[in-house]
Amino acid sequence: MFESKSVILYRIFAGARLALLALSSVALLAGVCSPAIAHPHSWVDYRTEVHFNDSGEVIALREVWLMDPMYSMSLIEEMRNDGKEGQQRLAADVNRTLSKGHYLTHLFSGDTSGKELPIGKVKPPRVEQSGQRIIISFDVPLKKPLAVSAEHPFSYQVYDSTYYVEFLHDPDDIPIELVNAPQGCSAEVKSADPDPALVAKAAMIDQQGQAPDGLGRFFSDTGVVSCRGE
Amino acid sequence: MSRRVGIMAVIVVLAIVLLCSLPFFDHLYGTFIIKVLNWQRHFHRQLVGNLVSFTQLPSMILAGALAFLSFGYGVFHAAGPGHGKAVITSYLATQQRHVGRGIALSMLAAFLQALVAIAAVSILVLGLGVATLRAVASTRYLELLSFGLVMVLGVWLMARAWRKLRRLRRLPTRYTGLEWQPASTAPSNALTMKGATPPLQGEVCHCCAGHHVDTTALGVSWRDDLLAVLAMGMRPCSGALLVLGVAALMGQWMIGVMAVLAMALGTGLTVSMLAILTVFARKLVLRVMVGKESQRQRWAETGCWVALAGGALLVFWGGTLAWTAWNTTAAGSILGFQMS
Structure with missing residues (x-):
């Protein structure tokens, strides 16, 4: 009958601690598993041109982005509100954002797991209105011309790492055009086939805002240009 | 007692197995994300296409399709990331609520989100003529406000749980004088006062609402819930804002409002599912961990500790989310691109 005070207290606290632990881990898990702001709210259909020099090396990637209808409308409104200088102001804005973000472009020799190729200076993008859509276009020059072969193709990806905007090659257009390419060169678009485990990891890290690259990369198309030697 | 030890052992083993098979869960969860994002993309593109066609040639059929697409978009959008899911799971896992209340909270938060979006666009775009x-971009401040509220909610819950816990612990001695009695026989007056409650139905709940009359308990929890709904719903979804903005631009304001409300219904439905799961999971865990409900004192204390942990968790979430939001300044850039 005289069960000691400490025994009861001990039992109560042991139970409390365990319950605490279990519940907080469940909640944490559930919470961690729901990343913050990683889902596309807008999209871009783009096409590219790969430019070669006369020695058959890749010198630049030209990108033409077609913004989605809803976003285009908002941008057109923005331009109209700014009156006469609307277009220039929008172009300047786009230029500032894109130059800060490496033009969302990633170039590689070989596959996309390697080191990124450095890019040269990009001229301010052109922003124009075509019907109800906005088109943004610009050239990304390579710092050094790149020799392309079957073993070492030229590959590129365009993505918004936070996946706020989704970038895919335009299904209604010729996705990649080769300009001044030597004989035996060909281009193809590889659709993303993301590894679920990596996506899950990225989604979790994303929540803490520490992801060097968020979800966007995993859902990005890859353009691949390869050339067979003469 | 020994049976409970057995159950605990099973749980520990299960936990270890779970941890070891995390790669498997990663894979499963990743597959889930990819599927959800695919569905969401599908609905989003259809929705945008439909909205654009409607603004060019309005018709009842298009309006109906738009409502359906908005609903579907809401369902999958909410199944994906964000939308206060971390907040609602933390809240419901640690504060005692019934399933119905969980559903109501989810729905109210979703509709508040829609109303905030509608109000923001009416005032800023229609009223002040902001693009x-x-x-x-400017609703970013609402987002920060919402995360701040999450932290306030956490602090508030913690403070109250702590107060009740202290009162609860002083309780047995007060009633038994100098002689200590086992907790199970010491009358916890919370229950003697609500003698009408059948023993099996007794839950931790009134722990933190204290040993007063039921109505006060109700009042307090109602205030918590209001704060939780505000914290989750203050933050408009930018998808909804864009739809409303374009609808307003095209002179189809009402169709935008309808689409956003349909979206909220979808969002609320998905979050409700999560809320139901959380409430049941909480019940299950408590039952296994704390054992028989006859041990009132123990139940009550455990409930308080859990509520305290929940408050701490919410403070943590609010802080993390606010910190992240504060550091992603470029989210307000013209293209919405967020540069890392």
């Missing part, structure tokens, strides 16, 4: 994209 849609700038309006979207």
